[in-house]
Amino acid sequence: MASKIFSQSSSKTWPDFLLLGATWTTAISITVIFLWVVLSIVGQGLGQLSLEFLLTEPMNAGRDGGIAPMLISTLLILVVCLAVALPLGLGTALLLAEFSVSDKRFGQWVRRSLDFLAGVPSIVFGLFGSVFFSKILGLGFSLLSGGLTLACMVLPLLIRATEEGLRSQPASYRQGAAALGLSKTTTLFKVLLPAALPGLMVGLVLSVGRALAETAALIFTSGYVDRFPASLLDSGRALSIHIFDLSMNVPGGDHNAAASALVLLALLLILNGLAAFISLRWSTKIK
Amino acid sequence: MSSLASLRQAKRNDWCLINSLRILASVTALVGVLITVFVLKEALPALQSIGMLRFFGDDAWYPLEGQFNLVPILLGTVLTALGGVAIATPLGLLSALFCQFYAPNILASSYQRLLELLAGIPSVVYGFWGLVVLVPKINQLHPPGQSLLAGILILSLMILPTVALLSTASLGDVPKAYLQGADALSLSRWTTLTRLVIPTARSGLITAIILATGRALGETMAVLMVCGNVVQIPNSVFDPVRSLAANIALEMAYATTDHRSVLFISGLVLLALVGLLVMMASVLGSEEREKTRGI
Amino acid sequence: MVHTLYLKRLGLVSLAFASLAACSSPSIDSSNGDLQGKIILTGSSTVAPLASELGKRFEEDHPHVRVDVQTGGSSRGLADARSGQADIGMMSRDLAIDETDVTAYAVAKDGVAIVIHADNPITELSPEKIVEIYKGDVTQWETVGGNDTPISVVNKAEGRSTLEVFLKHFDLKNSEIKAQIIIGDNEQGIKTITGNPDAIGYVSIGAAENSIARGEPLKLLPLEGIEPSTASVQDSSFPLSRTLNFVTSGEPETLSKAFIDFAQSSEVHNIVEQQNFVPIDFSK
Numbered sequence: 001m002a003s004k005i006f007s008q009s010s011s012k013t014w015p016d017f018l019l020l021g022a023t024w025t026t027a028i029s030i031t032v033i034f035l036w037v038v039l040s041i042v043g044q045g046l047g048q049l050s051l052e053f054l055l056t057e058p059m060n061a062g063r064d065g066g067i068a069p070m071l072i073s074t075l076l077i078l079v080v081c082l083a084v085a086l087p088l089g090l091g092t093a094l095l096l097a098e099f100s101v102s103d104k105r106f107g108q109w110v111r112r113s114l115d116f117l118a119g120v121p122s123i124v125f126g127l128f129g130s131v132f133f134s135k136i137l138g139l140g141f142s143l144l145s146g147g148l149t150l151a152c153m154v155l156p157l158l159i160r161a162t163e164e165g166l167r168s169q170p171a172s173y174r175q176g177a178a179a180l181g182l183s184k185t186t187t188l189f190k191v192l193l194p195a196a197l198p199g200l201m202v203g204l205v206l207s208v209g210r211a212l213a214e215t216a217a218l219i220f221t222s223g224y225v226d227r228f229p230a231s232l233l234d235s236g237r238a239l240s241i242h243i244f245d246l247s248m249n250v251p252g253g254d255h256n257a258a259a260s261a262l263v264l265l266a267l268l269l270i271l272n273g274l275a276a277f278i279s280l281r282w283s284t285k286i287k
Numbered sequence: 288m289s290s291l292a293s294l295r296q297a298k299r300n301d302w303c304l305i306n307s308l309r310i311l312a313s314v315t316a317l318v319g320v321l322i323t324v325f326v327l328k329e330a331l332p333a334l335q336s337i338g339m340l341r342f343f344g345d346d347a348w349y350p351l352e353g354q355f356n357l358v359p360i361l362l363g364t365v366l367t368a369l370g371g372v373a374i375a376t377p378l379g380l381l382s383a384l385f386c387q388f389y390a391p392n393i394l395a396s397s398y399q400r401l402l403e404l405l406a407g408i409p410s411v412v413y414g415f416w417g418l419v420v421l422v423p424k425i426n427q428l429h430p431p432g433q434s435l436l437a438g439i440l441i442l443s444l445m446i447l448p449t450v451a452l453l454s455t456a457s458l459g460d461v462p463k464a465y466l467q468g469a470d471a472l473s474l475s476r477w478t479t480l481t482r483l484v485i486p487t488a489r490s491g492l493i494t495a496i497i498l499a500t501g502r503a504l505g506e507t508m509a510v511l512m513v514c515g516n517v518v519q520i521p522n523s524v525f526d527p528v529r530s531l532a533a534n535i536a537l538e539m540a541y542a543t544t545d546h547r548s549v550l551f552i553s554g555l556v557l558l559a560l561v562g563l564l565v566m567m568a569s570v571l572g573s574e575e576r577e578k579t580r581g582i
Numbered sequence: 583m584v585h586t587l588y589l590k591r592l593g594l595v596s597l598a599f600a601s602l603a604a605c606s607s608p609s610i611d612s613s614n615g616d617l618q619g620k621i622i623l624t625g626s627s628t629v630a631p632l633a634s635e636l637g638k639r640f641e642e643d644h645p646h647v648r649v650d651v652q653t654g655g656s657s658r659g660l661a662d663a664r665s666g667q668a669d670i671g672m673m674s675r676d677l678a679i680d681e682t683d684v685t686a687y688a689v690a691k692d693g694v695a696i697v698i699h700a701d702n703p704i705t706e707l708s709p710e711k712i713v714e715i716y717k718g719d720v721t722q723w724e725t726v727g728g729n730d731t732p733i734s735v736v737n738k739a740e741g742r743s744t745l746e747v748f749l750k751h752f753d754l755k756n757s758e759i760k761a762q763i764i765i766g767d768n769e770q771g772i773k774t775i776t777g778n779p780d781a782i783g784y785v786s787i788g789a790a791e792n793s794i795a796r797g798e799p800l801k802l803l804p805l806e807g808i809e810p811s812t813a814s815v816q817d818s819s820f821p822l823s824r825t826l827n828f829v830t831s832g833e834p835e836t837l838s839k840a841f842i843d844f845a846q847s848s849e850v851h852n853i854v855e856q857q858n859f860v861p862i863d864f865s866k
Contacts, residue, residue, distance in 0.1 A: 015477035023389045026381035027398055033444065034405055037416050060856060061631035091311030099305055110312050112565055113319030119501030119561030120322055121532035123539070124554050128325045130654075135667075141622075141652050152318045159315065160498055161453060164491045168460030183297035185304045202456045206449060209407030216507050216536065223652045224630060235650055244411045244508070248769045249627050251792035251858055261412050268407040272400065349757045351740055418770070423777045431734035431762040432778055516739065516764035527763060537766045540627065540655025541675075541741035547657065 038265070045258030053259060058226050061250050062242060067260050069228045073143060073236030074212065074267070076229065077222055080147025081154065081211050082204075088151070089158035089203070096159070097166035097196075098188065118156035123216040125153045130220035141235035146222025153217055154207035161206065165199015166192055194282070201279045205272050212268055215244045239264050323558060330555045333548035342552055348518040350538070350549050357556055359520045363528030364557065366435055366521070367510060368503035371442030375503075376496055378443070379450025384480060386451075387458045399455065406448035414512030417441040422513055429525040433515030436524040441509050446499040453498065457491020458484060497568050504561060507532040531557040618646030619837050625652075625659020625672030627767065628786075629826050632690065632857040633672055636845050639853060649841065656743060660684065663829045669838045671829040675743030685834075686827040689845045690859040693787035694744050694822040695810035697772075699779040700799035704728045707803055713752050715782060718760030723780065736774055736783030737761035744768075747824050748784050776800055784822075788812060788858030815860045826859060 056066035092114075096107050129149030139145040169192055177187035193200075215238075223235035226242070237245075243260045246253030337355060345356040382402065386395045417437055426432030461484050469479040485492070515527020516537060529537075531553045542550055623633050630653045637649030654662075656673040663671030663684055677686045696712060698704060707715070707726060714720040715733055723729045737759050738745035749756060763781070765771045771785045776798050787802065787810050794800050802810045805821060814820035828842055844850065851861040 013475050013477065016475050019384070019477055019480065020389065023381045023385040026378050027385045027390065030378065030382060030405075030447065031398070031401060034401055036420070037408065037413070037444075038404075040416055040420065041412065061635055088311050088315050091308045092315040095305075095308040095312045099308065103309070106309070106312070108569070110316040112569065113316040115497055115501065115565040115568065116558070116561055117319045117322065118498050119504045119557070119564065121505035121507050121535065121554070121557060123507050123532060123536050124322065124326060124505075124557075127329075127539075128322050131325060132321060141650065152322070155315055155318065156501070157449075157498060160494050161456065164453070164457055164494055165460070168457060168488075168491065170462060183301050185297070185300040188304070198459060199456050202452050205403050206406055206452060209403060209448075212407050213409040215409060215411055220654055223650070224634075225650045225652070226634065235652065240409045240411070243409055245627075245631070247411060247415055248767045250631050251769060251772070251789040252796060257415075261409065264409065265404060265407065268404060269400070272403045272407075347757065349740065352755065352757055354757070415773075418773050419777060422774075426734075426778050430732055430778070430780060433763045433774070511766060512770060515762065517761055518764075529764070537739035537764070538741050539657075540766075541657050541743060542655075543657050543660075543741075546741060 041258045041261050041265075043258075044255055045260070045262045048255050048259035049262060054263065057228075058242075058256075061253070062226065062246050062256055063250060063252050064256075067239065067242060067256075067263060069226055070237050070239045070242045070260070071263070071267075073222065073229055074239040074264075076143045076232060076236065077147045077150065077218070077238055078208065078211055080144055080232065081150040082208075084148060085151040085154050085158055085207065086204075089155055090162060090200070092155075093159045093162035093166060093200075094188065094193075097163045098184075098192065114156045114159055117152070118160075120153075121216070122153065122214055125149055125217040126220040128152075129217060134221060139233065141221065141223035141225070142233045143222050143229055143236050144232045146218045146236075146238065147232075149217050149221045150211045150214060153214065154210055157210060158203040158207045161203025162196060162200045165196035165202075168199070169195045197279050197282060201275055204275055208271055208275070209268060212264060212271075213240055214238075215240045219244075239267075326551055326554045326558060330548060330551035333545065333552050336545070337549070342556070350542075350546050355549060355552075356518075357531075357553060359518050360529050360531055360534050360553065361556060361560070362520055363435070363514070363518075364504060364530040364532070364560065367438040367442055367514065367528065367530055368500060370435070370439030370524075371446055371503045372496065372500050374439065374443035375447045375450050375499060379447050379495070379499075380454055380485075380492070382447070382451035383454035383458050386455045388476075388480065388484075399452070402448045402451050405444075406452065410445065410506060410509040411512075413441055413445055414509035417509060417513040425525070429523075431515065431527065433513055433527050434525045435514070435521050435528045437513040437515075438510050438528065438530070439524070441513050442503050442506060445506060445509060446503050449499045449502060450495050453495035454488070454492055457488040457495070460491065461487045493568065493571065497564065500564060501561060504557060504564075505532050506530075507536045511536055531560075616646060617644045617837055617840055620648045620650060621670065621837055621841055622668045623649065623651045623659075623670045623672055623828075624654055624662045624668040625829075626656040626674040626826070627653040628674040628692070629659075629672035629689075632826070632854065632859060633828075633845075635853050635857060636689075636841075636850055639850065640841055640844050643844075644840075647837065647841075657741075660829060663831050666831070669830070669835065670842065673743075673827045673829055674824065675746065676825050676827070677829070684829045684831050686825075686829045687842050687846060688825045688827055688862055690826045690854045691815055691823050691862055692826055692859050693810055693812070693815035693820050694747050694784050694824065695787045695790060695820075696782065696784050696803040696805060697775055697790055698782050698801050698803060699775055700801045701779045702728060702801065704803070709752065709806065713754065716752070716754065716759050716761075729780070731780045734762045734778050734781040735760065736763045736765060736771060736781050738771075738784075739764055739766050742766070743824055744784060744786065747822055751822050772798065772800065786858070787815060787820075788860065792858050812855075812858075812860050823860075 053066040055068050059065035133139045133145040133148050173191050177191050218238050219241055224237055225235040226237045229236035243257045246257035342355050342357045345354045347354045348356050422432040422437050425437055469483055510530050511533040516529040517527040518529050521528050534553045535550050539550055630651055634651045656675055659671030659673050662668035711726050723731050723733055768786045768789045771783050772793050775781045775783050790802055808814055808820050815823050846864055854861040
């Protein structure tokens with residue numbers, strides 16, 4: 001966390017107290033609402049959770065049995081999504097933030113295209129993915145098709161967060177590097193990227209969250225098949241689709257839907273923790 | 288001699304780098320273009336046979352009976368999204384201030400984790416919670432419960448993490464020297480934050496709001512579950528509304544050729560709406576940049 | 583330099599993925615008598631869980647066969663069966679008169695009943711009253727002998743097959759209906775009504791019976807004096823029902839044919855019932 005610079009010395013006026021009160025009230029109310037949402041899932045789903053639930057295949061349309069195939073499919077979709085979105089996103093963000101002078105026009109167009117992309121409803125991504133990746137590229141219903149569709153969807157989040165992270169680095173870093181005669185490439189990788197890491201991490205965490213939570217973009221691309229995928233070209237049901245199907249389409253699926261949602265949250269917690277750990281390791285290594 | 292060679296090598300590296308970046312960025316930009324082309328192509332049959340005007344001039348929305356008025360749906364989308372953003376922006380900003388300037392370190396990072404989790408809850412879970420918990424509560428105030436209000440509340444909850452996390456990151460990028468300077472001048476906390484920190488982080492904050500607005504406009508499942516989906520211009524926040532994205536999700540499953548194409552018109556209108564937002568933001572942004580340049 | 587290469591290599595990953603696409607072609611070979619290959623079904627989300635379970639049972643009997651079930655709605659099922667994207671399309675409605683280019687195979691029936699909240703004192707509504715309520719001529723439960731509360735009319739989204747069954751039976755046009763809530767899937771309807779004591783709607787009977795069995799506060803209203811139940815749907819005495827269909831374009835291939843025959847056989851009746859639908863007895 002950044003600078004708790006404020007010392008106790010600052011004089012306190014009533015707006016200070018107002019702000020103090022408002023921030024704490026906001027934080028507490030959001031925590032309460034969050035707990036409310038999560039506890040309502042816990043209440044429904046905790047009873048179903050067990051190791052067996054994680055390790056077995058679903059039965060009776062998901063009302064019984066476990067979610068093992070969905071876990072595998074979800075992770076594979078996420079891997080595909082990040083493998084494509086990270087290089088694309090990082091590259092684009094670098095261009096937008098660092099080379100916007102030489103590529104001003106181009107940069108503007110890219111940025112517009114991205115902001116545009118940010119508002120496309122996920123169901124349109126799904127329909128697009130099913131036509132472009134599944135039909136035109138011939139991937140059919142597959143984890144690959146789903147992961148690629150998700151990659152398109154998380155790009156704006158990933159790029160804008162990284163770009164902001166880079167952009168906020170003081171010009172003095174760049175000037176200093178230039179004065180030392182470092183090439184742009186070196187400056188970028190040795191100075192700017194490590195400094196932009198927090199922004200990138202926020203983008204990454206938001207993207208993973210969005211990807212794990214996505215339903216509409218996946219139902220037409222990675223599909224509905226609830227068995228173990230044999231390859232990336234197989235169809236596989238993501239956890240979020242399983243939750244959606246159980247709560248909206250299968251009467252009597254509520255408890256397993258809630259339990260699956262809990263697993264999804266746990267997965268997210270682990271992945272975010274991992275991201276935080278890696279970024280900490282990286283930034284300390286650079287220092 | 289050798290330094291000249293290494294300089295040339297470095298130049299070549301830079302050249303390679305910038306061109307790889309250009310390629311990557313082009314691919315990224317292409318995605319937006321591809322999606323627009325795709326939606327346009329699917330919407331084209333309806334545009335040709337029905338014409339854009341009827342989507343704004345017909346009496347109501349009954350696509351199977353040949354009535355295609357999208358105006359109430361457009362309005363429903365704008366109202367829910369704006370409402371959601373109006374609530375989530377101040378709360379998100381306050382959350383960010385809390386994380387960066389008020390909370391003790393441990394609390395700040397656990398609050399951050401909580402927001403990250405909030406960002407990853409599937410929209411169907413939000414929708415489910417809204418339908419089972421929120422809607423019955425609103426129903427007691429004013430039936431039927433499924434309403435513009437329910438949509439606004441759920442949306443604000445869903446986009447809050449985006450606003451809060453992105454804002455936290457951009458507030459964290461405000462140079463420490465600024466803060467130390469402010470402290471040395473013994474400015475009050477209120478003055479420091481509102482006059483110094485927030486203006487400095489402004490571009491990041493605007494990005495956060497734009498991304499959140501985009502998400503709010505395009506959110507489908509949760510809105511579909513709590514908004515009631517009646518196509519009408521709401522008289523109060525307790526009236527049900529339908530959003531463009533929900534319109535597609537609700538009717539696509541059973542839509543045959545013509546009806547399907549008509550639904551893509553709602554996708555097209557949504558894209559136009561987002562385009563408008565982007566244009567507004569870029570005008571705002573360029574003014575902003577000029578202002579900061581001037582300083 | 584190393585970094586540049588690395589960056590480029592990552593960029594190439596996406597291309598590599600795309601080229602993988604070339605190797606996906608299902609093979610259907612039944613020369614050795616035993617069935618093998620892959621059947622792809624797409625379409626109605628209502629039918630999908632049933633088809634999935636049927637597929638699993640079929641896979642047990644024929645270990646070299648894979649049945650992949652995808653959703654996307656009845657219209658998608660029809661379109662995919664026509665275009666050959668899917669071997670079999672799934673539809674939760676009957677074929678329209680002009681849809682003669684495909685063949686439908688009924689696999690189950692599903693009744694549609696009027697439902698209200700369990701706390702609502704109403705026990706029966708005449709068809710005329712139902713029409714008045716849906717047209718917005720009656721807006722208070724008191725008018726039809728209930729509580730002093732406004733009615734929340736729940737209707738289905740345009741095009742949905744339960745909506746069409748409902749409109750046809752009551753001879754209504756969708757534009758005549760004044761609804762307070764419009765919903766998509768069955769479960770959304772059930773959850774809407776259990777959360778609103780003044781709501782009235784219509785949902786799949788099997789799904790509603792399942793919910794009631796789990797203790798959800800839901801009440802099915804008899805229609806024209808006939809109790810809505812899976813039994814009354816089975817003997818066709820209940821007036822509101824729809825057929826769940828598999829559709830194929832032209833004659834189905836050997837493998838698809840075997841699966842359709844299996845889905846229509848009496849040995850799967852327990853699966854159909856388990857998924858809250860009504861089996862059809864073709865032996866009669």
